[in-house]
Amino acid sequence: MIWFWVLIAGVVTFLTRYSMITFINPKTLSKTSKEVLKYVPSAVFPAIIFPAIFLDQEGYFLNSNSPQIWGFLIAAIFGYFFNNIILTIVSGLVSFWIFTFLF
Amino acid sequence: MKKLQILKKGFLDVMPLTIPVIPFGIIYGVIAIEIGLSPIVAFCMSFIIFAGSSQIAFAQLFSAGASPLVMISSVAVINSRHFLYGAVLSQYLNKLNYFWKILLGYLMTDQAFSVSLSYFKKNYKKKNAHFHMLGSGFTLWFLWQLSTLAGIILGNIVPEQLGLTFAIPLTFLSLIISELRKKDHLIVIAVSGLASLALYDFPFKIYIIVSAFLALGVSYILITKFKKILI
Numbered sequence A: 001m002i003w004f005w006v007l008i009a010g011v012v013t014f015l016t017r018y019s020m021i022t023f024i025n026p027k028t029l030s031k032t033s034k035e036v037l038k039y040v041p042s043a044v045f046p047a048i049i050f051p052a053i054f055l056d057q058e059g060y061f062l063n064s065n066s067p068q069i070w071g072f073l074i075a076a077i078f079g080y081f082f083n084n085i086i087l088t089i090v091s092g093l094v095s096f097w098i099f100t101f102l103f
Numbered sequence B: 001m002k003k004l005q006i007l008k009k010g011f012l013d014v015m016p017l018t019i020p021v022i023p024f025g026i027i028y029g030v031i032a033i034e035i036g037l038s039p040i041v042a043f044c045m046s047f048i049i050f051a052g053s054s055q056i057a058f059a060q061l062f063s064a065g066a067s068p069l070v071m072i073s074s075v076a077v078i079n080s081r082h083f084l085y086g087a088v089l090s091q092y093l094n095k096l097n098y099f100w101k102i103l104l105g106y107l108m109t110d111q112a113f114s115v116s117l118s119y120f121k122k123n124y125k126k127k128n129a130h131f132h133m134l135g136s137g138f139t140l141w142f143l144w145q146l147s148t149l150a151g152i153i154l155g156n157i158v159p160e161q162l163g164l165t166f167a168i169p170l171t172f173l174s175l176i177i178s179e180l181r182k183k184d185h186l187i188v189i190a191v192s193g194l195a196s197l198a199l200y201d202f203p204f205k206i207y208i209i210v211s212a213f214l215a216l217g218v219s220y221i222l223i224t225k226f227k228k229i230l231i
Helices: A002-023 A031-037 A040-054 A067-082 A085-102 B003-018 B021-034 B039-048 B052-063 B068-079 B081-093 B098-106 B110-123 B131-154 B164-181 B183-199 B203-225
Strands: none
Touching: A002 B039, A002 B052, A002 B068, A002 B081, A002 B098, A031 B081, A031 B203, A040 A067, A040 B081, A040 B110, A040 B164, A040 B183, A040 B203, A067 A085, A067 B164, A085 B003, A085 B164, B003 B021, B003 B110, B003 B131, B003 B164, B021 B039, B021 B052, B021 B131, B021 B164, B039 B052, B039 B131, B052 B068, B052 B203, B068 B203, B081 B098, B081 B110, B081 B203, B098 B131, B110 B131, B110 B164, B164 B183, B183 B203
């Protein structure tokens, strides 16, 4: 039986991905809709980032001394000034390691 | 540019974002086996469903004896952000034939969406721009299969102390880093982030899509009412 539900979950996941690509006709999108859609990354990604940085697995706020909060802040600062994907990730990870192993 | 060059560009652009994919895939493999899925089901889920957090939620709910309706609806809610990605990408992929739409739809992930969208914005006039998403999407797909297989067979081979799962929020941060300089985006980011913290306790990870819609609502208000002040 699990196979059946795995398949259904696969189909549902595929439809969430595929449906809008094919059913939306860009010509019929209003100018405002197109403008709003430009904000999709800025509207979706923070909702993935914030809980992963500031909350533990039970949903409680982490202590402000946690290495991951410092790692996140440093990554944000590096990212802001250098505007570089690799540097953002690496600076965050390295400072996370420094705060984890040294303090 | 030739098709192969564009494909390679997609591969290279997504590479830095794959750092957490490998430990995440391994974690999924380990969890799936620990909670009692058979190795073959655990592995096949990676290409049938091909969505990390949905697979983990599905496996956990299944082992907890949740009803199928709960399992499927939580997968749907967790993946509902893809509707938004699809709506954005439709502006660039709508003219492709069904084969391409199905293939690129199947390969759509947060990371592939983000890097290929940046490419499409700059190169929308190029005939073969969609090869970029084939490159980024396939790279992620391949690493996901490989790393879940590693987790299933080898167990947890990445030391937890490295905190590589922390790289997940970092890669998402890196994807919006260039928006931090824009006031309007900064407001949208803050609304989405704060809403997600407030709504985190609701079931099925519904906080992601609800926060996204709240933030898009704010962006609509910004566009229609505050455009002159902000931009």
